[in-house]
Amino acid sequence: MAYEIESLNSKKSKKRADLTKAAIKTFAQKGFHRTKISDIAKKAKVADGTVYLYFENKDDLLIKCFEEMLTDLMEKADQRLQAIEDPLEKMLNFIDLHIDYCEKNRDAAKLIIIELRQSPEFYEKYPDFWPIKNYLNYLTKLCKEAIDAGRIREVDPDLLTTIIFGSLDFSITAWLLSKSTIDLKRIRNGVADILHKGLIGDTNNEKND
Amino acid sequence: MAYEIESLNSKKSKKRADLTKAAIKTFAQKGFHRTKISDIAKKAKVADGTVYLYFENKDDLLIKCFEEMLTDLMEKADQRLQAIEDPLEKMLNFIDLHIDYCEKNRDAAKLIIIELRQSPEFYEKYPDFWPIKNYLNYLTKLCKEAIDAGRIREVDPDLLTTIIFGSLDFSITAWLLSKSTIDLKRIRNGVADILHKGLIGDTNNEKND
DNA sequence: ATTTAAATTGAACCACGATTCATAAGAACT
DNA sequence: AGTTCTTATGAATCGTGGTTCAATTTAAAT
Numbered sequence: 001m002a003y004e005i006e007s008l009n010s011k012k013s014k015k016r017a018d019l020t021k022a023a024i025k026t027f028a029q030k031g032f033h034r035t036k037i038s039d040i041a042k043k044a045k046v047a048d049g050t051v052y053l054y055f056e057n058k059d060d061l062l063i064k065c066f067e068e069m070l071t072d073l074m075e076k077a078d079q080r081l082q083a084i085e086d087p088l089e090k091m092l093n094f095i096d097l098h099i100d101y102c103e104k105n106r107d108a109a110k111l112i113i114i115e116l117r118q119s120p121e122f123y124e125k126y127p128d129f130w131p132i133k134n135y136l137n138y139l140t141k142l143c144k145e146a147i148d149a150g151r152i153r154e155v156d157p158d159l160l161t162t163i164i165f166g167s168l169d170f171s172i173t174a175w176l177l178s179k180s181t182i183d184l185k186r187i188r189n190g191v192a193d194i195l196h197k198g199l200i201g202d203t204n205n206e207k208n209d
Numbered sequence: 210m211a212y213e214i215e216s217l218n219s220k221k222s223k224k225r226a227d228l229t230k231a232a233i234k235t236f237a238q239k240g241f242h243r244t245k246i247s248d249i250a251k252k253a254k255v256a257d258g259t260v261y262l263y264f265e266n267k268d269d270l271l272i273k274c275f276e277e278m279l280t281d282l283m284e285k286a287d288q289r290l291q292a293i294e295d296p297l298e299k300m301l302n303f304i305d306l307h308i309d310y311c312e313k314n315r316d317a318a319k320l321i322i323i324e325l326r327q328s329p330e331f332y333e334k335y336p337d338f339w340p341i342k343n344y345l346n347y348l349t350k351l352c353k354e355a356i357d358a359g360r361i362r363e364v365d366p367d368l369l370t371t372i373i374f375g376s377l378d379f380s381i382t383a384w385l386l387s388k389s390t391i392d393l394k395r396i397r398n399g400v401a402d403i404l405h406k407g408l409i410g411d412t413n414n415e416k417n418d
Numbered sequence: 419a420t421t422t423a424a425a426t427t428g429a430a431c432c433a434c435g436a437t438t439c440a441t442a443a444g445a446a447c448t
Numbered sequence: 449a450g451t452t453c454t455t456a457t458g459a460a461t462c463g464t465g466g467t468t469c470a471a472t473t474t475a476a477a478t
Contacts, residue, residue, distance in 0.1 A: 046426075046427085047426060047427040047428055048427085048428065048429095049426070049427060049428065050425085050426060050427075053425070053426075
């Protein structure tokens, strides 16, 4: 009995997963507004009406996609960063993780970085739903820890978060638009370097940590 | 005769300007997709059809808005930066200018930063039209000059552009979403400080490397 | 096997809003 | 004043696509 219910649930949740997967891909490729529900239904091999058995409407579907992606991303982050003790290393690893995730999930990246940005429509409709808030807070926490541990000098952690995230965000935007010809690894190193050492200092003499 | 034609033209171009002004405001407030042509027409006090005497269609109108704003911004930049000789000062002034412009033209800022970002639709439809390209190139040029003059150490100017612009862009996004409670001046100083001195180097912290 | 319930279908509905166009108003010129 | 050309109007058109729901299939329960 329990078995049957579980099997049913997993069948249901499989279809749900199929739908969000199809939705993420399609939203990323065509943009939210250009995507028809029927596009998603076709890609997930279900009828149009079926979408409405799993999601309230098109907006809801998009939000569920965001939630899924960001939960996934946060879990991966938590998991990887736990092993590291040095707070500065944690910060740098967070950056790497963000970049890795985007490189490996181009569609998700496009959604988070481009479609999510566009949706003041959404913030206004769902006032408490500013989906990357948690993610940003996480980075801010890492910044604070690095400061408290004396690994970097005392700067405003919120500000630092903004600079780091803003730099990454814009780099990745450029990368997405460039059709991936830009080398994100090089960017990551450059960002880390400039943030770390600043713009003044040695001209082309390099030291390593 | 020439006078009459001119007067006619200026009447026409006044109406055109009224329309872009109304469009910028409305697009900024409601977002491109949520804005109806009739909204813009009403705000500009003309009939719906009149919009189509001045612009090809809704997309075209948005593009013309971008062009107008960015031209305006570039002119202001050129004008102000000519007076300055020190390349590093030029860079910092560019940042100030960008922030000032956004503070004083909230609607324009919202359009450039949020709506423009969202429109891969547009890049794909109009392949050579990535409207802030010129603006970014301008900043890159300033970075190069500051490097060549030895005012900052040798870093990749494109990368530096990305970091500066990305930081500003994201800060201003946060500012726009925060309903302007954030202090952009403070952000500007913070960004300049961190970029300038980097994250290491002790101020009043006990520990360092 | 039969009944009952759940899940799925996809054609039809319907609201919405960009765009058009026949008509009117206005301006310039003779 | 009348003619012509330009500019403006806004109601009607028309395609689009999100959403619904009666009908059908599939699965569970008795």
